Structures are given as structure tokens and as C-alpha cells.
Amino acid sequence: MKLTPFAKLFVAAVIIAVAAYITQVELSKRSHSPTISRPAPKYDATGKPALGPPASEPISTAQSKRIVVGVNDFGGGYPLLLANDGAKPGPASLFAKAGLDVEIRLIRGSKERLKAFDDKEVDVMLLTLDYLANLAPLYKQKGIELRSFLFVDWSRGNIGIAAKPQFKSIEDLKTARVATTRNTPTHYLLLSLLEKSNLKPAEVETVKSSLVFATKTPEAGALFQRGEVDAVAIWEPHLSEAIADGKGTTLVTTETATNLVGDVLFARKEWLDQNEAQVTAFVQAFFTAVDGLNKDPARTIELAATAFQQKPELIAATLKKTKPALFADNRAFFGLETEDCAYDQLFVEASGFWLREGLIKEAAVPAQTKWLKALGALAPQFKEQKVTESFRFLGMPQKQGPSLLTKSVSIYFGSGLFAVDPNARKVLDGFAQTLGVFQNAYVQVEGNTDNVGARPANVTLSKQRAEAVVSYLVERHRLDRGRFVAVGNGPDRPVADNRTAEGRELNRRTDFKIIKNAAAATASTDPLAGQVEAAAASSEPRISGDIDRRVIQSVIRQHIAAYRACYTVALSKSPGLAGKVVLSFAIDGKGEVSDSSIASSTMANPSVENCLVLVARRMKFPPSPGAPIRINYPLLFQPETP
Numbered sequence: 001m002k003l004t005p006f007a008k009l010f011v012a013a014v015i016i017a018v019a020a021y022i023t024q025v026e027l028s029k030r031s032h033s034p035t036i037s038r039p040a041p042k043y044d045a046t047g048k049p050a051l052g053p054p055a056s057e058p059i060s061t062a063q064s065k066r067i068v069v070g071v072n073d074f075g076g077g078y079p080l081l082l083a084n085d086g087a088k089p090g091p092a093s094l095f096a097k098a099g100l101d102v103e104i105r106l107i108r109g110s111k112e113r114l115k116a117f118d119d120k121e122v123d124v125m126l127l128t129l130d131y132l133a134n135l136a137p138l139y140k141q142k143g144i145e146l147r148s149f150l151f152v153d154w155s156r157g158n159i160g161i162a163a164k165p166q167f168k169s170i171e172d173l174k175t176a177r178v179a180t181t182r183n184t185p186t187h188y189l190l191l192s193l194l195e196k197s198n199l200k201p202a203e204v205e206t207v208k209s210s211l212v213f214a215t216k217t218p219e220a221g222a223l224f225q226r227g228e229v230d231a232v233a234i235w236e237p238h239l240s241e242a243i244a245d246g247k248g249t250t251l252v253t254t255e256t257a258t259n260l261v262g263d264v265l266f267a268r269k270e271w272l273d274q275n276e277a278q279v280t281a282f283v284q285a286f287f288t289a290v291d292g293l294n295k296d297p298a299r300t301i302e303l304a305a306t307a308f309q310q311k312p313e314l315i316a317a318t319l320k321k322t323k324p325a326l327f328a329d330n331r332a333f334f335g336l337e338t339e340d341c342a343y344d345q346l347f348v349e350a351s352g353f354w355l356r357e358g359l360i361k362e363a364a365v366p367a368q369t370k371w372l373k374a375l376g377a378l379a380p381q382f383k384e385q386k387v388t389e390s391f392r393f394l395g396m397p398q399k400q401g402p403s404l405l406t407k408s409v410s411i412y413f414g415s416g417l418f419a420v421d422p423n424a425r426k427v428l429d430g431f432a433q434t435l436g437v438f439q440n441a442y443v444q445v446e447g448n449t450d451n452v453g454a455r456p457a458n459v460t461l462s463k464q465r466a467e468a469v470v471s472y473l474v475e476r477h478r479l480d481r482g483r484f485v486a487v488g489n490g491p492d493r494p495v496a497d498n499r500t501a502e503g504r505e506l507n508r509r510t511d512f513k514i515i516k517n518a519a520a521a522t523a524s525t526d527p528l529a530g531q532v533e534a535a536a537a538s539s540e541p542r543i544s545g546d547i548d549r550r551v552i553q554s555v556i557r558q559h560i561a562a563y564r565a566c567y568t569v570a571l572s573k574s575p576g577l578a579g580k581v582v583l584s585f586a587i588d589g590k591g592e593v594s595d596s597s598i599a600s601s602t603m604a605n606p607s608v609e610n611c612l613v614l615v616a617r618r619m620k621f622p623p624s625p626g627a628p629i630r631i632n633y634p635l636l637f638q639p640e641t642p
Contacts (some may be wrong), residue, residue: 032462065099065101067100067103067123068105068124069102069105069107070121072107072113072126073108073310073480075237075318075319075322076131076152076263076432077304077307078304078319079152079293079324080289081104081300081304083102084103084104085561086104086306086307086506087307088103089101092197094285095281097249098284100285101155102216105121105122106582110184117520123271125267126152126265127263128261128262129261129262129346129370129577130265131183132146132347133346134359137351137360137363137364137492138366146269147266147267147268147270147272148265148343149266149267150264150330150375151262151330151343151373152264154258154259154267154327155254157236157253157255158235158239158254158318158321158322159234159251159254159261160189160233161232162224162231162250163230163232164247165249165507168191169403169404169405169406170194171196171199174206175230176230177212177493178207178230178231178232178233179211179214179228179229179233179234180214180232180233184217186220186234189257189260191204193252193257193351193405194406196465197406198408199418205616208496210225217234219277220232220238221238222241224242224247225241225242226548231251234244234316237317249289252404253321255440256438256440256441258391258439259437259439262342263494276562278374285384289494290324293319293324295607295642296609297607298317298512298611301315301331301569301611309439312611312615313559314561316565316568317561318565320565320569326382326488328382328387330386331382332455334372336376338637341533342436347364348366351363368587383594388574391439391440391517393482393483403440404515405515406512407514408426408495408515409510410505411424411465411508411510412430417524418467419459420469424472425575428469428473429476432479435473435477439518441515442485442517443483443485443512444484444512444513445486445510446466446487446510447464447471448462448491448494449461449490449491449507449513450500450504450505450508451494451504452504455491456493459490461490462488462490465488466488469510470484485515491507494505494507524531542633543589543630544629545627545631547624547626547631551622552633558619559618563635566608567637568606570607577608578635578638579602579604579605580601580602581612581614581635582598582632582633582634583633583635584596584598584628584630584631584632585598585616585617585631586630586631587621587624587627587628588627588628589623591620591621592621593618594628595611595617597613606608608637
């Protein structure tokens with residue numbers, strides 16, 4: 001049918017009107033929706049997002065006050081929960097007071113977390129920096145730039161390596177079968193320590209080729225417990241569980257390798273550009289929360305136990321092995337005022353690691369610190385704040401065991417000389433990065449010579465060379481002199497044949513041995529050892545009702561680790577904290593604790609006391625027809641002297 005000119009005009013007008021209506025509806029939808037989702041991406045076998053076309057749509061409208069943060073159930077999420085007074089804003093939410101609507105969303109699986117980020121269900125993600133260095137190149141290929149804008153915490157004991165008793169050092173692992181989970185912080189920790197050790201590249205490759213990869217972290221621990229592997233790289237609480245039956249010991253953790261695994265918050269650059277004011281308010285509230293957490297962790301433990309559905313004592317133990325980051329820690333981490341920048345160093349190291357493992361094709365370059373607008377805006381407010389650490393060095397190690405790690409560094413000294421020349425300084429500057437990773441460890445510097453000349457003179461010269469190296473590292477890199485031990489071996493420990501010029505050159509070397517800070521570790525790890533039972537023996541509990549005292553003692557002993565954890569967290573914040581707390585609780589006919597409180601306390605520490613009350617409420621006694629029963633139980637808390 002042939003249309004008349006008028007009909008053609010009418011049809012065209014209708015089409016234009018319909019198109020305009022559809023456009024208006026679509027714009028209205030976008031203006032009323034804070035997020036715009038896109039089809040879920042495909043994932044490869046490792047759980048990483050498969051590469052596809054760039055995502056161009058914004059994650060949220062400009063200057064949005066709604067922020068969704070994706071976290072796992074690890075320690076990094078704790079201060080976020082405190083800042084928000086729960087997973088969703090509570091009455092005391094610091095975020096809400098700053099005008100923000102924040103949701104802390106728990107997403108346990110790594111694959112699930114990435115999918116939520118890709119689907120734009122979350123704005124901000126919490127991950128370790130080493131893993132971010134793995135993701136950044138993959139997203140860059142999709143046209144998406146990821147930016148870390150906040151350093152959240154250091155792992156200080158939550159991640160480590162457990163091994164059978166015969167394995168005493170990282171170098172000993174060259175003959176071990178080790179289990180871990182692929183592409184995780186534990187995998188990164190293990191291989192990083194192997195590469196920083198004195199193992200030859202071929203020996204490192206031997207360990208790598210024999211690695212046993214478990215699908216999930218508990219499975220890796222089970223392999224070790226069944227004796228199917230010699231060692232396991234794993235995180236808490238599975239690390240403690242792996243050695244609970246006495247089949248192994250903890251070889252090394254991030255308590256010693258302090259500055260290797262850290263949590264950061266990151267987001268898309270476009271989202272950060274659109275929400276500068278909100279990000280600054282978010283960061284400031286976070287720092288306020290960390291300050292509150294450090295002063296009184298009880299509320300944080302309560303919130304995290306509820307949000308993550310974990311026992312409070314587990315939360316307390318994890319918190320004890322985590323260092324939440326204040327502004328000063330961020331300033332140091334990102335190198336805002338000094339040449340040292342842990343962020344750059346760790347990002348580059350991790351990128352190289354993933355590149356060598358074949359997981360990325362091109363390493364990403366860390367963003368310049370000038371990007372950190374939120375931190376820059378807060379700098380004047382926190383300019384007087386200093387980084388504080390609990391590391392304590394008492395001079396010479398009192399309980400020196402075998403070195404956890406040894407590294408030989410070739411430093412050339414002129415004949416009969418011990419001055420550190422420019423070439424030696426370059427070598428030491430490079431090694432200082434390794435020392436920065438092990439901040440809670442003693443460093444034994446051993447000078448060695450060839451056999452040319454008299455032995456006594458060589459011993460003296462080797463000691464002078466070791467002391468010169470220590471002085472340079474202390475002065476140039478601002479390291480604590482108390483953690484260094486200078487030793488002169490003279491010609492007694494050759495590694496090559498002194499009959500050749502090449503061999504003599506190899507023997508003129510400096511060995512660095514990383515030694516666990518045993519005294520500090522003893523004081524911080526087990527401050528309550530034996531003290532709870534001693535209190536019960538010296539000060540009998542008061543009992544109102546019919547119950548055998550031995551039953552009470554047995555139940556208390558079952559929860560001794562939880563009571564210890566309450567004290568340990570506070571002790572790390574207040575060294576020397578001690579006192580006697582009388583815990584009062586009632587037992588009903590079912591054997592359950594119906595209520596608990598503090599009858600008296602000489603400690604005067606609300607965080608400890610509130611934590612003890614929570615632990616008491618979870619105790620379970622045998623059913624008793626003589627209920628109700630009221631018990632006042634004395635607990636003595638004091639640091640154990642090393």
C-alpha cells in the first residue's frame with residue numbers, strides 16, 4: 001500500500017514521539033537509581049574475571065552518599081564495622097554522622113567478591129595489596145583503572161607457615177612438600193620468603209614444583225594434619241588448628257615478617273573521581289574508628305562476632321594479630337612525606353611475583369601518591385600523629401634459636417679495609433627492603449673473610465666490617481640498632497675454595513640471619529600462661545548452690561584460651577596491664593549461664609571486663625537439679641616474664 005505524504009508525515013511524528021518517551025523513561029530510571037548493573041562477566045578456572053570489552057557506565061551517580069563495601073570475614077573488616085556500628089548503620093555509626101549511608105557486605109568467596117565488584121553491587125572492595133597487584137592488570141585490559149585509596153591494616157601473625165618439627169628454617173623447606181591455596185596471600189607469603197632466603201633459584205623451583213594446592217584453606221590444614229605434606233602456608237584460625245595436636249610447630253608468621261601482607265580498600269578510579277567529598281568523609285570516620293578500637297576493642301569484637309557469625313574469642317585472637325592503620329600508618333605506607341613507600345615496594349614485588357607465576361602478562365604500575373586526595377585533605381589534621389609499633393628489642397637476643405632465614409650478600413671491601421664504599425651501599429640499600437619486611441626480628445650480621453693473612457687479624461677485620469654494615473643500615477634506613485647483632489667469623493666459614501681467586505672473592509661476604517624476636521614474642525603471644533589456674537588455686541571461688549568445684553575448674557579450663565584472648569588484646573595496647581577480676585555468673589537447671597557480670601576488678605579495663613562477661617555467657621555446665629547456682633570466680637591477669 002502506498003502512503004500519502006500526509007500519512008508518511010503522521011507515521012514519522014508517531015515514531016519520534018515514541019522514541020522521545022522511551023528516552024525520557026530511561027533517563028528517569030537512571031536519575032532515581034544509584035547503581036547501574038551490567039551483565040555478569042564470565043570467569044576463568046581460577047575465579048578471575050575473564051577479559052571482555054570495557055565497562056563504560058558509571059557505578060553510581062556523582063556525589064552519591066550511598067557506599068557499599070565488600071569484605072571477607074578477616075580482621076580488615078573490623079574497624080569498618082565499628083565505624084558503621086554494624087554491617088548496616090547503627091545508632092552510633094560514625095559514617096552516618098558524616099552524612100554517609102554505608103553497608104558493610106560480607107562476601108566470603110574470592111570468586112563471589114569479584115563477581116559482586118564486577119556487577120557493581122559493591123562500590124569499594126577490601127583485599128590484600130598483593131592480590132590487588134594481581135587484579136589491576138586484568139582490569140586495565142578492560143579499560144578499568146583500580147585505585148587503592150586507604151591502607152587498612154598489617155597482618156601481624158594471622159598468616160604463617162606451619163611445619164613438622166625437623167624443619168627449622170625457610171631454607172629447610174627445600175626438601176619439603178608444602179600445601180597452600182593457589183593465588184592467595186598464603187601462596188604469596190610462602191614464595192616471597194623462599195625467594196628472600198639463601199636458597200638457590202633451582203631449589204626454589206623444586207619447592208614450587210612440589211606444591212600441593214588445596215581448593216580451600218581448611219583442606220590445606222587437613223592435609224598437614226594427616227601427614228600428607230611436610231608444611232602448610234595457611235591463615236588463622238586454621239594455622240593454630242593445624243598444629244593443635246602437636247604434629248607440627250609454627251615456623252614463621254607475619255608477626256615476624258611484619259610488612260609483607262597488608263589490607264587495602266580500592267575502587268574504580270571513575271567512582272573515586274565522582275565521590276571525592278564522600279571518600280574523604282569515609283576515610284576520616286575510619287581513622288576515628290581505629291582510634292576507638294585501639295582504646296577499647298570490646299565493642300568491635302561484639303559487632304564482628306554478630307556480623308561474621310564467629311565466636312568472640314576468635315575475633316579477639318584475630319584482632320590481636322592485626323595492626324589497624326591510623327593516618328600516620330597510611331602516611332608511611334604510601335610514602336606521603338618520605339622517600340620510603342611500602343605501597344610501591346609491595347605492589348611492584350607482588351606484580352613481579354604474579355608475572356613470574358604466569359598469572360598476569362604485564363605488571364601494573366602503582367598509582368602516584370598524589371592521587372590520594374582524601375588523605376591529602378586530612379594531612380593537616382593529623383600532622384602530629386606518629387607511627388607506633390609494639391616491637392621491643394632488648395639488645396642481644398636472650399633466647400637465640402636457629403635463624404628463620406639466611407641471606408648471603410656479597411660486599412666488596414678493599415684489602416684490610418672495612419669502610420662501606422658506594423658500591424656496597426647500593427647492595428645494602430637493596431637488602432634493606434628485605435629487612436623492612438622483618439621489622440619484628442633480630443638481624444645477625446656476620447662478616448666473613450678469605451684465608452689470606454693471620455686468622456686473629458681476619459676475625460677482627462670481619463667484625464669491623466659487620467659493624468660498619470650495621471652502622472650504615474641504622475643511619476641510612478633509620479633502623480633500630482638494638483635489633484642488630486654484629487659477628488666476625490674471620491675465615492672460619494668459607495663457602496668456596498680459598499685456593500682460587502674466585503673462591504676467595506665468594507668467601508669475602510656478609511651473611512644476614514633473621515632471628516625471631518623470642519622475648520617479645522613470648523610476652524605478646526602468651527601473657528596469661530598458667531595464671532588463670534594459679535588464681536583459682538590461691539583464691540578459691542565462692543559458690544552458692546550445689547555443684548562440684550572440680551566441674552567448675554574443668555569448664556573454666558575449657559575456655560581458658562578465650563579468657564586469655566580477652567586480656568591479650570588489651571595488653572598489646574597497654575603494656576604492663578595487670579590485675580585481678582572476679583567474674584560472677586549464674587547457672588540454670590539446664591547447665592547454661594543465665595547471666596554474668598563483674599563482681600570486682602582491680603584492672604579497671606572495660607574492654608577486658610566486657611569481653612570476659614561475653615565468654616562466661618557461652619560456658620556450658622552439666623544440668624543441675626540444685627539450680628540456680630551463683631559463682632564468683634577470681635581470675636588473675638599479669639604478663640609472663642620472659
